[in-house]
Amino acid sequence: MNVGLTLRAAKGCWRVNLSQQCAHGSIGLFVPPSPPVDPEKVKELQRFVSLSKKLLVMTGAGVSTESGIPDYRSEKVGLYARTDRRPIQHRDFVQRAPVRQRYWARNFVGWPRFSSHQPNPAHWALSSWERLGKLYWLVTQNVDALHTKAGSQRLTELHGCMHRVLCLACGEQTPRGVLQERFEALNPTWRAEAHGLAPDGDVFLTEEQVQSFRVPPCARCGGPLKPDVVFFGDTVNPDKVDFVHRRVKEADSLLVVGSSLQVFVGHPLWEPLRGSRLAVSSCISYLCRLLLRQVYSGYRFILTAREKKLPIAILNIGPTRSDHLACLKLDSRCGELLPLIDPQ
Structure with missing residues (x-):
């Protein structure tokens, strides 16, 4: 699954050259194997959708893998299975300029391809x-x-969304495409070759490649820039969480599509405890904060739906954290099954 990219400048125009494998075969590279669609399961999902009047749908990375965007967790094809690399941590990004430089260099190379991905069925x-x-x-x-x-x-x-950029100092929000133009202007002779796509629009580069990459500050206040997304270890905006809980309570059914609803146990967020001499109470406090941060991968919304006695259906290749709470579980490709359902 080696995917090669080369970025170079030619007569003032930046180009990303993708290998044939990446350009033509990546859509299937990141989708785990699944059994053929079961006609009886299609009928069951059709019945579930037909009976719904205010359907809430929650989607995860399993929807986008069919558009050629890799995910983290999928068996044999996710980032965790393919490499030993792990996602960037919010604290590291905010506190360390070299981390931001490395991230933005990788993101700069990967952005042309990531931004060109298109919706699938x-x-x-x-x-x-x-x-x-x-769909409510x-x-x-x-x-x-x-x-x-x-x-x-x-x-x-x-x-959040990778197509927006946020200033950590003043909160100014700008389109990601505008930042790409600023990167190009600051790095007219910078070159990099990368191998492998990551789930969040970046690629893998060596430390030597990154060192000379220049990152512009916020055009308004000079502060550091960050993609307008929730990095691992950060928290989802409480107002947004409350808003979604209200939508769940207003719905009459919930369909999960392409999400395992898992907490990221074993993730580098646990590293601060490794070899730590903290008191037991401090360790427990840290772990509680960690779980509260990560649980909004979606599982809490499932619990809210369960409390409201809403029927829950799950479409995801492989097991999920909420299979025992669902009245219907389907192991199929999202883009293969959903178009078969008549919503009327």
């Missing part, structure tokens, strides 16, 4: 459900803007 199906009045609200954990590209409007991007 699952995104288009959910958008059509909204237009037809079946859509909550996505993805940061790729593919639901927006497909036309979804009744949408909450729980973890």
Whole structure:
């Protein structure tokens, strides 16, 4: 699964050259194997959707893998399975300029491809459900803007969106494409070769490649810039969480699409405790804060739906944290199954 990219400047124009494997085969590279669609399961999902009047759908990375965007957790094909690399940590990004430099260099190389990804049949199906009045609200954990590209409007991007950039000092928000132009102007002779795509729009570079990359500050106040997404170890905006809980309580059913709903146990966020001499109470306090931060991967919304006695269906290849709470579980490709459902 080696995917090669080369970035170079030629006559003032930046180009990303993708290997043939990446350009033509990446859509299937990051989707785990699944059994053929079971006609009986299709009928069950059709019945579930038909009975819903105010359906809330929550999507995860399993929707976007069919558009060629890798995820973290998928068996054999996710980032954790393919490499020993782990996602960037919020605290490291905020506190360390070299970490921001490395991140933005990687993101600069990966951005042309990441931003060019297009919706797949699952995104288009959910958008059509909204237009037809079946889908009451859509909550996505993805940061790729593919639901927006497909036309979804009744949408909450729980973890933000990579297509926006935020200043950590003044809060100014700008389009990511504008920042790409500033990167190009600051780094006219910078070159890099990368191998491997990561889930959040970046690629893998060596430390030597990164050292000469220049990162512009906020054009308004000079502060550091960050993509408008929730990095690991950060918290989702409480107002946004409350908003989604209200939408769940207003719904009459909940469909999970392409999400394992897992807490990231074993993630580098646990590293501060490794070899630590902290008191037991301090360790417990840290772990509680960690779980509260990570639990909003979506599981808490499932619990809210359960409390309201809403029927829950899950479409995801592989097990999820909430399978025991669902009245229907399907192991199929999202883009293969959702277009088969008539929302009317």
